[in-house]
Amino acid sequence: MPQPTVAIVGRPNVGKSTLFNRLVGKRVALVDDRPGVTRDRREGEGKLLGLEFKVIDTAGFEDEDPDSLPGRMRAQTEAAVRDADVALFLIDGREGLTPLDEEIGRWLRGEDTPVVVAANKAEGQAGETGRLEAFALGLGEPFALSAEHGEGLVDLFEALRPFVEREDDEDEAAEDEEGGPLKLAIVGRPNAGKSTLVNKILGEERMITGPEAGITRDSISLDWQWTDPKGETHAVRLVDTAGLRKRAKVDDKLERLSVLDTKRSIDHAEVVVLLLDATRGLEVQDLKIASQVIEEGRALMIAVNKWDVAENASSLFNGIKAALEEGLSQLKGVPVLTVSAQTGKGIDTLIGAALELREGWSRRVSTGELNRWFERAVETNPPPAPGGKRIKLRYITQVKSRPPSFVVFGTRVDQLPKSYERYLLNSMRRDLKLGPVPLRLTMRAPKNPFDDKRS
Template structure:
């Protein structure tokens, strides 16, 4: 386990910019308006030889505990409890505020070592704020510019005495991951859906803690938040690693007008790219909407294994009719992958959550499956015998053999002649047969056609 370093400060002092600087990529959303970050975000940071986990937190605000800012502050308080070092960030250009002094008083009462960072200190505009920072009683402030990368050497010197004893031992080079190792690794599971479908509540129920902000307000989640977790499989009586990824709600494109929401939706799409299995969460009180089908199609186009969970099942009306109606609509709207796993769950009561996780591991296995070439071509010969390809215009389409070129998602290459004349309906026949008879379940499958070059094609 790497040591944890938490970033704390009032809104808009540059915490997420510093987070992005330390992880070396733009993982956290950044904007000029305050209050962009709402949930804790974890990242792997590397600074001049020091390795640690950096934790970005919401801006500290002095509001009642039941309000959204108050719940955000509780997330920060929970993060400090597990931190090894706290980075307290102030805005050197704005100078000290009463809220800065309140945060400093809270941090002084904590046993966690605190490094005071005066951000935006480049140029003369930050000099007065840097001098004011001495009055907080947290030692000498470190002048930095998170945006321009200035002061990182001084930050390293401040972190070194606290983090050097906690550095993990060096390991030899890891062997190249094979497919079995990928299946033994953590399941990368993204939770997507429209706003207020209960995605964060679902994850909190799995974790058995209020790890993510929830509430009646739609669109609370903005960043895609990845959380490493261990699920105990009750049927196999074993622990299995999972990386849960919470994402922002995806509304219709025409309804997304704010810049921050556009960024959040882009972040959610990016999270899908890194997932293995994606769970699309529906709201049982609203049923299946066109936007849900658009999200599902996007997941399948990205080649990810898809599952659909009808959440809030504990308050569903006419449950049997609702379930069957959604199943029929999915079969019609997602014709490219019939039989996508559909499950009824409740993030509030915990109904169906173990079954959902077990199914996610199962579909990942199908998504990662490789069929031996001999077995694949035995199936292929049987498929051709049962239903030979057509001969449009009297011209025979000859299908020679098929091979699996890749996994995750499964990709196949079909070799033959006159493949440009092969109807789409026959391609679907082959794809459905691969899925049904070779154990690929309802995962997206790619089938590419390849014909030998005609040596006379360019001759006149």
């Protein structure tokens, strides 16, 4: 399915190229105070709060002879609008509506392409008069925007969303999940058995092991093929890392570099296995490592090593799970498995669980399913009304996966208590079957200069 297309149109020098550069994320189009810098249509890959679309920067629309250069530029602009899914009509909010703006408006009303209107150069309240004048164009409600300073992007998102959002999220999710081997990092305190476990997984003495703590200094990446019980083969990239001690005990320069290398490995992993030593149980340093993994947005699982020599195994396992529930309040239900790096018991279960965890971490929920869930969640437990003023939550969108990240749009969202955000996150994990993976939830409100007056 072709990407949706947004054509930016307007008279010369209203900031079309500046907005184009902001949407594509780099200075591609030339920008200058002189009008008429852009002549040909320029295309780029636009991104805005998770929306992805093709964006076209067009030449300034001028009323000139069709055979002149400005006339030929105008023909290019007209063609771009006819081919687009939506036209973004920019006016200069500071200058207000001009006769040429009105002429462009008349032309756009005669086209079949949907149009949204933005009053650009509207930093603060600078363009409010121009925005109000733009109602006279008869093209719907204009919104304020500052392409140069990045203000009004939430309103731009809301205006473009109905025309460029696609429901083909399943293809994107498949692309995320099938993007390469499972990147699996094994972390933990020194001497937990990380290198021994890697050797057992690979079936060879690939890593140096021994009773001394801290033998591994560099993070070692190893490619491997795992065959599941059904006979299907999965590519895995294993990363063995240096042990992480308490920061106060890290005084050697080389060890500090090893710690930084381990942290980089966490950043680049998809799933991180925190390996515990069953003979020592769960310690405070383990919880700190686990919190770091979650904060980095990686999928986390706990593996308790040396299970073949553990004493009071049932009591130990339940104690670890209880301590995790209390110590990792930001993420409940982290998988806990038992393994033996010496005998290899539990390794297949570990790899299978890691692949399943990555699936939830990579998942993209379709727009329809997400908003149906959101409506039910808000209806079941409406947000509070602090000071008697209602918090209105409009809709939610997923802006990325790996980890799943969402933006909720509404009014007075800055007053929404953290407890309600936790309610949404917990409901999302349960109802959308995202599993025990880190989720990102951001609250956004469109900038409206009249909000305070309505309060």
